[in-house]
Amino acid sequence: MTDALLALDNVAVRIRSAEILRDVSLTVRRGAAVGLVGETGSGKSMTCRLLTGTLAVVGGQLSRGTFQYRGEDAGRWSERQWRRYRGRRIALVPQSSQSALDPLMPVGAQVEETLREYRAPNIARRTRELLHAVQLDATAALLDLYPHQLSGGMRQRVMIALALAGDPELIIADEATTALDVTVQKSILELLEQLRQQRGMALLAVSHDLSVIEQLTTDVAIMYSGSIVESGPTGLILADPGHPYTRALIRSRPHMAEHRARLESIPGSPPSPEDRPSGCAFRTRCPSVFDKCSSAVPALTGIDTHAHFASCFLHDVVDASLDEVNRI
Ligand SMILES: Nc1ncnc2c1ncn2[C@@H]1O[C@H](COP(=O)(O)OP(=O)(O)OP(=O)(O)O)[C@@H](O)[C@H]1O
Ligand code: SF4
Ligand SMILES: [Mg+2]
Numbered sequence: 001m002t003d004a005l006l007a008l009d010n011v012a013v014r015i016r017s018a019e020i021l022r023d024v025s026l027t028v029r030r031g032a033a034v035g036l037v038g039e040t041g042s043g044k045s046m047t048c049r050l051l052t053g054t055l056a057v058v059g060g061q062l063s064r065g066t067f068q069y070r071g072e073d074a075g076r077w078s079e080r081q082w083r084r085y086r087g088r089r090i091a092l093v094p095q096s097s098q099s100a101l102d103p104l105m106p107v108g109a110q111v112e113e114t115l116r117e118y119r120a121p122n123i124a125r126r127t128r129e130l131l132h133a134v135q136l137d138a139t140a141a142l143l144d145l146y147p148h149q150l151s152g153g154m155r156q157r158v159m160i161a162l163a164l165a166g167d168p169e170l171i172i173a174d175e176a177t178t179a180l181d182v183t184v185q186k187s188i189l190e191l192l193e194q195l196r197q198q199r200g201m202a203l204l205a206v207s208h209d210l211s212v213i214e215q216l217t218t219d220v221a222i223m224y225s226g227s228i229v230e231s232g233p234t235g236l237i238l239a240d241p242g243h244p245y246t247r248a249l250i251r252s253r254p255h256m257a258e259h260r261a262r263l264e265s266i267p268g269s270p271p272s273p274e275d276r277p278s279g280c281a282f283r284t285r286c287p288s289v290f291d292k293c294s295s296a297v298p299a300l301t302g303i304d305t306h307a308h309f310a311s312c313f314l315h316d317v318v319d320a321s322l323d324e325v326n327r328i
Contacts, residue, residue, distance in 0.1 A: 004029055004068070004070075004071075005028050005029060006027070006028045006074070006090075007066075007067075008024050008025055008027075009067075009068075010025055010064065011023075011024040011064065011075075012063045013050055013226075014060065015058060015059050016059065017274075019226065020046050021043050021046055021047060022064075022227055024043075024065070025231075026231070028204055029202065030200075033193075033205065034202070034203070034204050035204075035206075035207065035213035035216065035219070036220075037213050037222050038208065038223035040270075041270055042224055042225060042226065043227075044174065044175075044208075045206070048094075048204075050075075051067075051204070052086055052092050052172065053082035062075045087118065089169055090168060090169075090172065091165075091168035091172070092171075092172045093156075093176050094159070095178075097156065101147040101158065102147075103147055107145055107147060108127060110158070110162065111130055111161055115127065118165060127143070131143075134157040136157050151184075152181075153188060156184075157188070159176075160188075160192070164199075169201055170202045171201055171202070171204070173203065173205050175207055175208070176188060176205070178208075185212075189212060193215075203217070210249060210250060210253050218235075219232065220237055224281060229246070229310065229312070230308075230311070231309050233306060233307065237308065242303045242315065244286045245266075245282050248287075252265050268285040278295075279294040279295055279297060280297060280311075281297075292313050293313060296313075298311040298313050298316075
């Protein structure tokens with residue numbers, strides 16, 4: 001499609017001998033709001049590294065598949081090429097403010113320094129505009145504060161301001177609200193949605209929290225053990241999930257469990273990349289596992305007419321039984 005900003009097609013990423021990502025296909029169109037969901041260790045941040053050209057920092061490399069950005073082969077860009085895109089076209093709000101903010105520099109100076117990197121004109125004015133855009137009152141007193149003197153919500157707003165500094169067309173927010181309390185989380189999510197609409201940006205919202213994804217996105221990809229196991233329209237997937245893992249994630253949502261005696265968590269834990277079982281990676285935790293699940297890896301295939309994909313052999317069974325019914 002011509003309006004695809006980024007497209008990952010069957011991507012694998014390795015760090016040394018470990019295949020951290022495998023079979024990752026994901027498209028983000030201009031101005032779209034897409035979610036990436038999965039438990040801890042499923043590969044969300046590694047996907048963010050791939051999308052921001054920082055795999056080499058952790059010794060990772062694209063080992064299979066393609067990563068296209070606006071039709072260009074971004075998977076092969078050099079660090080020099082990435083410098084033209086990172087921050088200017090594709091910006092990251094990273095998972096931890098510690099990696100994004102310098103604890104020894106006042107926040108105003110940090111925004112100014114980032115703008116200087118992008119060779120922006122009128123730096124003092126742009127700094128105030130950016131802080132205003134993230135709903136911070138850009139007084140001299142605020143500009144002089146150090147990160148540790150800000151609340152978690154204010155720090156998060158500064159990180160969003162830094163991501164906006166290069167005027168990107170895609171923002172990747174990696175767990176942007178995880179560490180915040182519910183009220184602050186809500187205001188940051190509203191801010192992200194407002195900025196996306198005002199600036200016509202696309203958003204890739206990364207989270208393990210389905211409520212965040214429900215609030216921010218129209219499409220979602222569910223990740224398990226380094227692979228996308230389901231993708232499609234957010235509302236459809238939350239109402240009618242096609243993969244047993246997605247069903248388990250939805251059952252473990254806190255607000256769904258409010259009226260239950262205790263939260264239903266997913267039994268077991270995800271395998272590490274070095275320790276994936278043969279066949280379907282979810283089979284050791286799947287309540288619907290059957291013979292075929294250990295013999296082959298299920299491919300991500302369309303399961304209805306709504307651009308809804310899932311990788312689970314149960315759909316083969318359903319389709320085969322439909323064929324059977326049709327023959328009868
Ligand atoms: N620098 C690294 N070297 C080797 N393996 C790594 C490195 N960073 C992450 N991994 C492994 O890659 C896998 C995916 O990790 P990643 O950080 O992408 O998960 P995540 O989905 O972002 O989890 P979380 O929700 O905890 O942030 C994990 O198995 C992790 O142990
Ligand atoms: S392929 Fe088998 S193990 Fe994997 S999710 Fe489907 S039923 Fe479960
Ligand atoms: Mg992460």
